Amino acid sequence: MVETCGTRCYLNRMSKSKQEDNAMSFGRLTKLALLALLVIAALPLAAQDDQINMTMWVRTISFQTQALVDEWNANNDSQIELTVIPSGEFVTKMGAAIAAGEPPDIASIDLIYTPAFSSAGQLVDITEWVRALPYADDLTPAHMELGMYEGRNYAVPTAVDGSFIIYNVDLFEQAGLDPDNPPSTWGEMLDAMRAIDALGDDIYGYWYSLGCAGCNAFTFLPFIWASGGDVLSDDYSEATITSDPIVRESLEFYNAIWEEGLVPEGASIDNGSNFTNAFAGGNIGMAGTGNFSLSRYKNEFPDIHFDLFHIPGKDGGTASFGGGDVIAIPAGTEHAEEAWRFIEWTLTEGPQIDIYAANGQIPVRLSLADNEYSREDPRFVTSGSALSVGHTPYTVVYNDLFNDPNGPWLEMLQVGILDGDIDGALELGQERFTQIMEG
Amino acid sequence: MIRQAAVWNLSWEQRRKLTGFLFVLPTVAFVTIFFIVPLGLTFFISLHDWPLFGDRAYIGFSNYSELAADRQYVKSLNFTFRYTLLITPPIFILGFILASLVRRKIRFVGIFRTIFFMPVVIGLGVSSLLWVWLLDDRVGIFNKILLDLNLVPKAQLFLGRPNTAMNVIILSVVWKTVGFTMILLLAGLQAISDELYESAEVDGAGYFKKLFYITLPLMRRTIALALVISVIGSVLAFDQFYIMTRGGPRNSTISIVYWIFNNSFTYFKMGYGAAMSIVLLGILVALTGAQLYILREKD
Numbered sequence: 001m002v003e004t005c006g007t008r009c010y011l012n013r014m015s016k017s018k019q020e021d022n023a024m025s026f027g028r029l030t031k032l033a034l035l036a037l038l039v040i041a042a043l044p045l046a047a048q049d050d051q052i053n054m055t056m057w058v059r060t061i062s063f064q065t066q067a068l069v070d071e072w073n074a075n076n077d078s079q080i081e082l083t084v085i086p087s088g089e090f091v092t093k094m095g096a097a098i099a100a101g102e103p104p105d106i107a108s109i110d111l112i113y114t115p116a117f118s119s120a121g122q123l124v125d126i127t128e129w130v131r132a133l134p135y136a137d138d139l140t141p142a143h144m145e146l147g148m149y150e151g152r153n154y155a156v157p158t159a160v161d162g163s164f165i166i167y168n169v170d171l172f173e174q175a176g177l178d179p180d181n182p183p184s185t186w187g188e189m190l191d192a193m194r195a196i197d198a199l200g201d202d203i204y205g206y207w208y209s210l211g212c213a214g215c216n217a218f219t220f221l222p223f224i225w226a227s228g229g230d231v232l233s234d235d236y237s238e239a240t241i242t243s244d245p246i247v248r249e250s251l252e253f254y255n256a257i258w259e260e261g262l263v264p265e266g267a268s269i270d271n272g273s274n275f276t277n278a279f280a281g282g283n284i285g286m287a288g289t290g291n292f293s294l295s296r297y298k299n300e301f302p303d304i305h306f307d308l309f310h311i312p313g314k315d316g317g318t319a320s321f322g323g324g325d326v327i328a329i330p331a332g333t334e335h336a337e338e339a340w341r342f343i344e345w346t347l348t349e350g351p352q353i354d355i356y357a358a359n360g361q362i363p364v365r366l367s368l369a370d371n372e373y374s375r376e377d378p379r380f381v382t383s384g385s386a387l388s389v390g391h392t393p394y395t396v397v398y399n400d401l402f403n404d405p406n407g408p409w410l411e412m413l414q415v416g417i418l419d420g421d422i423d424g425a426l427e428l429g430q431e432r433f434t435q436i437m438e439g
Numbered sequence: 440m441i442r443q444a445a446v447w448n449l450s451w452e453q454r455r456k457l458t459g460f461l462f463v464l465p466t467v468a469f470v471t472i473f474f475i476v477p478l479g480l481t482f483f484i485s486l487h488d489w490p491l492f493g494d495r496a497y498i499g500f501s502n503y504s505e506l507a508a509d510r511q512y513v514k515s516l517n518f519t520f521r522y523t524l525l526i527t528p529p530i531f532i533l534g535f536i537l538a539s540l541v542r543r544k545i546r547f548v549g550i551f552r553t554i555f556f557m558p559v560v561i562g563l564g565v566s567s568l569l570w571v572w573l574l575d576d577r578v579g580i581f582n583k584i585l586l587d588l589n590l591v592p593k594a595q596l597f598l599g600r601p602n603t604a605m606n607v608i609i610l611s612v613v614w615k616t617v618g619f620t621m622i623l624l625l626a627g628l629q630a631i632s633d634e635l636y637e638s639a640e641v642d643g644a645g646y647f648k649k650l651f652y653i654t655l656p657l658m659r660r661t662i663a664l665a666l667v668i669s670v671i672g673s674v675l676a677f678d679q680f681y682i683m684t685r686g687g688p689r690n691s692t693i694s695i696v697y698w699i700f701n702n703s704f705t706y707f708k709m710g711y712g713a714a715m716s717i718v719l720l721g722i723l724v725a726l727t728g729a730q731l732y733i734l735r736e737k738d
Contacts, residue, residue: 092704095491120492211687266576269599271685400706405685406693414689 052078052338054105057094059087059325064359065108065159068346071355078338080106091116091399094330098122103330106339108158111146111326112398118149119396124329124336126343127153133347138365142322142390155326157364158346161290162320162386163218165189166297169305171196171203171285182309185316186223186253189286193262196285205262207279207287208254210417212272213410217393217402218321219288219311220413224250225391226313231433236394239433241412242426249314251416251425258417268418271405280304290323291383295360298377308382310389322390362387400436408432478720485714491707502714511690512715515698516722522694523673526609530669531662533613534620541621542628552625556618563615567682570611574598601691604684608692612679616672620665627661628654663734667727674723695719 058065069082083104085093091113097103109117117123130136130153136144140157147155165182172179175195183189193205209215224230229246232239241247257263267278276293278284280301288311297306310318327346329339345351352363357373362384369384395401402409408429416425449457485502489495506512541552558566573579576594585591597607631654639649655662677696680686686693686701693701699719703712 091707092491095707098492117492120490122492211685265594265596265599269596269688404701404705405687406690406697406701410687411690414687419689 052335054078054080054333054335054339054342055083056080056106056108057083057085057090057104058108059090059110060084064355064361067355067359068351071351072342072345076342078335078342080342094122098330098332101332103332105329105333105335106327106342107330108325108327109155111143111155111157111322111324111392112403114146114155114326114328115149115394115398116396117328118147118152118154122331123154124331124333125152125154126156126329126340129340129344130156133344135347135365135367138367139347140322140364140366140387140390142387142392143324143326143364146322146392146394147326147328155328156343156347157324158327158343159325160322160362160364160387160390161292161324162322162362162383162390163222163288163290164308164310164320164383164386165286166279166289166293166306166308167192167286168196168279168282168284169307171199171283174199175285179307182307184309184312186312186314189312190253190256190262193257193285194260197260197262200283203283203285204264205285206257207263207274207284208257208267209270209272209275209278210267210414211269211405211410212275213405213407214403215272215275215288216413217409218290218323220250220254221393221402222311222319222321222391223253223313226311226317226319226389227315228313228317231429232393232395237437239430239437241430241433246314247429248422248426251413251422253314254413254417255420255422259420268414279306291360291362291380291386294379294383306379308379310382310386318389320386320390322387322392395437397436401433408436481713481716484710485717487710489708489710489713491709495710498710502711503718505711506714506718511693511698512695515693515695518691518693519674519676519695522605522609522676523670525605526612526673527666527669529609529613530617530620531665533617534665535624537617537621538624538628542625552621555621558615559618559622561615563612563678564682566611566615567679570607571598571683574607598684599688601688604688604692608679608683611683612676616669620669623661623665623668624658627658630661631657659734659736663731666734667730670726670730671723674719674726 056065056069066082069080073079087110090110094103094107094109094117103122114123133139140160143155143157143160144153147153147157167179167182169179172182172192175192175198177192177195183192189206195205196203197205208219221231224244224246227246227250229240229244229250231241231244231247258268264278264284266274270278276289276296279287279289279293280297282301282304297304311320312318327343329336329343333339347364349365349368352365352368353371353373355361356363357368357371360373360380362380363369363371366388369387370381374380374384393402400407404410411432412425412429415428416422419425486497486499487495488498488501537555541548541555561569574581574597576582576596581597582591582594586594595603598604635653635657636649639653644652675696676694677700680692680694680697681700684692686697695715696719699712699715702708702715
């Protein structure tokens with residue numbers, strides 16, 4: 001007998017059948033999910049036996065860290081996961097991670113912050129490992145100095161850069177200057193700027209970004225150092241702004257550039273966004289810069305013929321600001337030895353030449369600055385050799401003194417150079433430097 | 440079952456109170472988690488020497504006593520009050536004029552309301568970047584117009600001098616925020632019955648008499664709200680100075696929040712930054728209280 005079934009009955013049957021199906025599907029799914037969970041849970045356990053997974057933090061800079069990590073991961077059992085942190089947030093995030101007990105295993109730190117980290121006990125002491133390196137003395141001295149605290153090593157260089165002056169060869173020639181003999185004193189620089197400035201209303205002898213504190217630490221401090229002066233005492237314990245006559249003379253030098261209109265007026269408020277862009281315009285004779293900008297000028301502005309010279313002192317001599325990053329092992333990591341194995345590998349000749357030099361980056365070992373890649377373009381030899389006269393202030397309050405856009409360094413420069421109040425600038429700088437250094 | 444019985448055993452009044460409590464509970468929880476607890480933590484931090492790295496130490500009220508000797512703190516407070524005094528009238532007056540213009544339901548009024556309100560939905564950071572570009576001496580449209588009209592001999596560095604920097608920042612923030620004040624005041628204007636104006640007109644009242652005897656008195660609460668929001672926003676100003684001038688030129692545009700930010704996240708003096716924040720909170724409470732007292736309904 002065929003059972004009759006109306007619409008409602010049919011829908012009920014359908015609904016019942018669907019529920020049974022769902023119940024079955026749910027049961028199967030649950031089993032499958034449990035199985036998957038077991039497999040997933042077992043994977044790391046199995047992996048933990050023979051593989052170390054490390055984390056590495058790096059700030060947003062254009063160095064070849066990713067290439068280094070890729071090469072390491074391809075050839076080693078231990079694996080590194082690279083995390084890029086915005087430069088402005090790096091120190092805060094590192095501090096928070098260390099405080100939370102979850103630091104990265106390896107960190108590439110802006111070298112100026114290293115004393116702050118090492119003095120607070122936030123980095124692993126790597127002195128014995130560093131001493132065992134046969135080429136320890138060959139590593140860039142400014143970075144090694146900043147990586148030390150109370151005679152112990154806490155970091156080694158990983159990304160190095162030194163400041164120098166870039167100049168426009170075509171403008172030099174048009175102004176009747178010899179591009180093969182660039183200026184070697186402040187007086188010669190001023191003469192060259194005046195000659196270039198005279199070429200036209202839109203052509204200027206020089207560029208500095210006077211709204212950017214860090215840019216001027218990088219490019220203006222070497223003028224003082226090359227002349228035998230400094231804004232800090234030899235032991236970095238006090239400010240020497242009013243007592244060192246070279247500081248005054250260097251301010252007068254930069255003030256003359258401003259007063260004579262040898263820089264565009266916009267330089268007075270540039271916060272660094274035009275630090276490298278300005279020279280790319282082709283109407284600037286000279287500018288302070290670093291190795292980080294060379295590849296860009298070469299590749300993106302092939303029509304600009306440029307060359308480099310080291311930052312000169314008042315009557316000769318040269319100096320450079322040693323910038324870039326050091327690499328360190330944050331305290332609290334469980335993989336310090338494996339982290340050092342990676343760091344040590346980055347310092348060996350293979351990666352230094354095949355990854356660093358091949359990508360236009362300066363090797364961190366001085367003896368490797370002259371290599372097959374840099375010899376293809378002698379300008380890279382000049383930029384690399386700047387680090388041999390490289391220097392970096394060693395102070396735990398570097399950021400407060402030099403890098404802060406509202407700090408004493410930039411205010412002193414603006415008052416002295418733009419306002420022409422040299423005495424006021426020196427007094428202000430001395431007072432605020434002392435105040436910050438005394439805590 | 441027991442709980443259900445317990446609820447049903449309550450009196451009507453008790454149940455009414457419980458219902459009321461349950462209604463406000465989400466807000467109480469929200470305020471507790473996102474205001475009371477952070478405020479307590481901030482006060483706790485303010486009693487410590489609290490660096491980013493290393494050990495922290497209890498120092499009592501030393502951070503507070505340091506404030507008086509901090510010249511930049513006093514300078515930043517003065518700057519912030521001057522900025523607030525300068526920016527509040529244009530925001531309010533322009534907001535009132537715009538609200539009056541778009542009050543009537545006439546053709547295309549919706550389009551104008553949208554246009555006036557549009558800058559409000561842009562983030563202050565984005566609008567500040569936009570204005571930096573507009574004011575640029577090489578590619579900015581303002582300099583282009585001024586030069587083409589021969590109003591200036593050469594491109595102006597608007598953000599390069601303390602006074603002009605302050606003026607153009609005020610201009611940018613008024614453009615950005617006036618739409619919000621307009622909407623607040625529009626709501627107040629629309630709440631006033633047309634019959635009142637008609638009666639006043641019959642009695643021979645002109646525009647200003649209607650404005651001063653009807654509109655403004657009846658908008659007292661709305662005006663108080665608009666002013667309180669505007670003043671709080673101005674005292675807490677940060678983004679525009681951080682992005683447009685970085686506190687320059689010569690540290691002349693460092694607002695109080697900017698100084699708190701610098702101490703907390705540039706110099707990593709968390710305790711000191713927290714102490715300044717607590718004092719600023721006190722100042723804001725006093726300012727808001729004073730405004731509400733002055734603009735209270737006088738029955």
